[in-house]
Amino acid sequence: MGWADRPRCDQLPAWGQLRALSQALTTGYDVRAALAGDAGRVARFSQDAPELFADLSKNWIDASIEDTLFDLAEQAGLAAHRDAMFAGERINNTEQRAVLHTLLRAPAGAPQATPALAEALAEVHQTLDAMLAYAEQVRADARITDIVNIGIGGSDLGPQMAVRALDAYAAPGRRLHFVSNVDGHELDAVLRRLKPESSLFLVASKTFTTAETMANARSALSWFQREGGTDVARHFAALSSNVDGARAFGIANIFGFWDWVGGRYSLWSAIGLPIAIAIGAERFRELLAGAHAMDTHFREAPLRSNLPMRLGLLDVWYRNFLQFTSRSIAPYHSALARLPAYLQQLEMESNGKRVDRHGGPLPYGTSPVLWGEPGTNGQHAYFQMLHQGTDVVPVEFVAVREAAHRLPGHQAALLANALAQAQALMQGKADAGGHRDFPGNRPSTFLLLQRLTPRSLGALVALQEHRVFTSGSVWGINSFDQWGVELGKVLAKDIEPRLASGDASGLDASTANLLQRLRG
Numbered sequence: 001m002g003w004a005d006r007p008r009c010d011q012l013p014a015w016g017q018l019r020a021l022s023q024a025l026t027t028g029y030d031v032r033a034a035l036a037g038d039a040g041r042v043a044r045f046s047q048d049a050p051e052l053f054a055d056l057s058k059n060w061i062d063a064s065i066e067d068t069l070f071d072l073a074e075q076a077g078l079a080a081h082r083d084a085m086f087a088g089e090r091i092n093n094t095e096q097r098a099v100l101h102t103l104l105r106a107p108a109g110a111p112q113a114t115p116a117l118a119e120a121l122a123e124v125h126q127t128l129d130a131m132l133a134y135a136e137q138v139r140a141d142a143r144i145t146d147i148v149n150i151g152i153g154g155s156d157l158g159p160q161m162a163v164r165a166l167d168a169y170a171a172p173g174r175r176l177h178f179v180s181n182v183d184g185h186e187l188d189a190v191l192r193r194l195k196p197e198s199s200l201f202l203v204a205s206k207t208f209t210t211a212e213t214m215a216n217a218r219s220a221l222s223w224f225q226r227e228g229g230t231d232v233a234r235h236f237a238a239l240s241s242n243v244d245g246a247r248a249f250g251i252a253n254i255f256g257f258w259d260w261v262g263g264r265y266s267l268w269s270a271i272g273l274p275i276a277i278a279i280g281a282e283r284f285r286e287l288l289a290g291a292h293a294m295d296t297h298f299r300e301a302p303l304r305s306n307l308p309m310r311l312g313l314l315d316v317w318y319r320n321f322l323q324f325t326s327r328s329i330a331p332y333h334s335a336l337a338r339l340p341a342y343l344q345q346l347e348m349e350s351n352g353k354r355v356d357r358h359g360g361p362l363p364y365g366t367s368p369v370l371w372g373e374p375g376t377n378g379q380h381a382y383f384q385m386l387h388q389g390t391d392v393v394p395v396e397f398v399a400v401r402e403a404a405h406r407l408p409g410h411q412a413a414l415l416a417n418a419l420a421q422a423q424a425l426m427q428g429k430a431d432a433g434g435h436r437d438f439p440g441n442r443p444s445t446f447l448l449l450q451r452l453t454p455r456s457l458g459a460l461v462a463l464q465e466h467r468v469f470t471s472g473s474v475w476g477i478n479s480f481d482q483w484g485v486e487l488g489k490v491l492a493k494d495i496e497p498r499l500a501s502g503d504a505s506g507l508d509a510s511t512a513n514l515l516q517r518l519r520g
């Protein structure tokens, strides 16, 4: 039986065993006792992976639970599903598309399973070379001081997150702006500071039809022409798999990609152009190399030491057997400020599904809610709830050992806080007074990077992509479509003219009332 037609995960033997294991944890799993009583626990639940170290030992997990999760992965055909993705099978079944973002970071000429894949890889490298040559050209052009990326969702979140994360590698004197929202305040605030002759607009849209991006691109183009800009070909470029659409818009400089790159998996493609302009071609290649190293790990490491698989299986354990509904991301590096937003799209758009890949409703939970802010800021905001709230929320710390700055004292203070928070969540502190009592035993994972470099960022992001693949695969869903975003788009199109006309016919009473108030 193949991965696509195996029984649903809740009908697999390991699922029942995991249910029994979770029912045995009547008062939760005691991580403190487990750590104190087992000298081998840290080694058993820690591991190296490319560019990072992971400590899972503060989680509600033990050897028998993890072994049963490994059984579940085997029974669910996880490895075969992964291999099908790398082999270019159309695993995105609702759109009949392959899922090959990993090919975007494969080295030129890397052996491929089929001639078609080898050909696709050659095309990837041709486009990459052209895109990186263009990035270098922009970097060398002292007249261009402001680059504006106009895109939304995957055409915004990845580049924005990475540009900020790699700011230490950016050449000074050039500003990158990201405009995503159809809310004109956002574009207006950027345009007010720009001059046409020193601006470059990158219109980033896989489909080149997304309403917000098209509205912003049209407004940017009229501003450019109104302000006396003449050379559209020099000041506008498009990053899109819809080359005809970009051309019809009037853009000549187009960097393409393929339908097998999902929007939220696209920062490695032409969508990564703002990153390449910020950090340069060589550093961009390092970003790809870091991701490729994680791809190789995901492909080749045995299940037991395969970090994306271990994290994804832990996510399944938490979501389906301990009923945790969210995970908090705590990056202890201010340059990773946009990582939680990026991961929200990655995980919640991929795995926020209520039917299996054949369309059958699921009786179990899927994507958790992801949220977070950089540490130490979160500590002074919502960590109260993590320590003393009624719900258990697993926290994923991301810490970076070496700072990119030389300000004395700050890095030690930052790292001490990361460690202390993980420790405090776990240890707790008994106090008879109630209000000052910390129950402790709150689970966390600790990911540790040596430095935040293009390479380590690439590995970190690929790790997250593959852990999302893992949980989605076990759940039997299609992690690569996003039909859930469509209905709101259609309704907005219907409502927009009504705001002008006031026609509320056929609307429900609440929407009709709000429509009239918005008009007034």
Ligand SMILES: O=P(O)(O)OC[C@H]1O[C@](O)(CO)[C@@H](O)[C@@H]1O
Pocket: 152, 153, 154, 155, 204, 205, 206, 207, 208, 209, 210, 213, 263, 264, 349, 482, 485
């Ligand atoms: O790159 P595009 O085609 O403009 O799409 C932007 C985003 O919109 C979505 O399709 C959701 O509406 C995302 O999946 C995607 O990343």
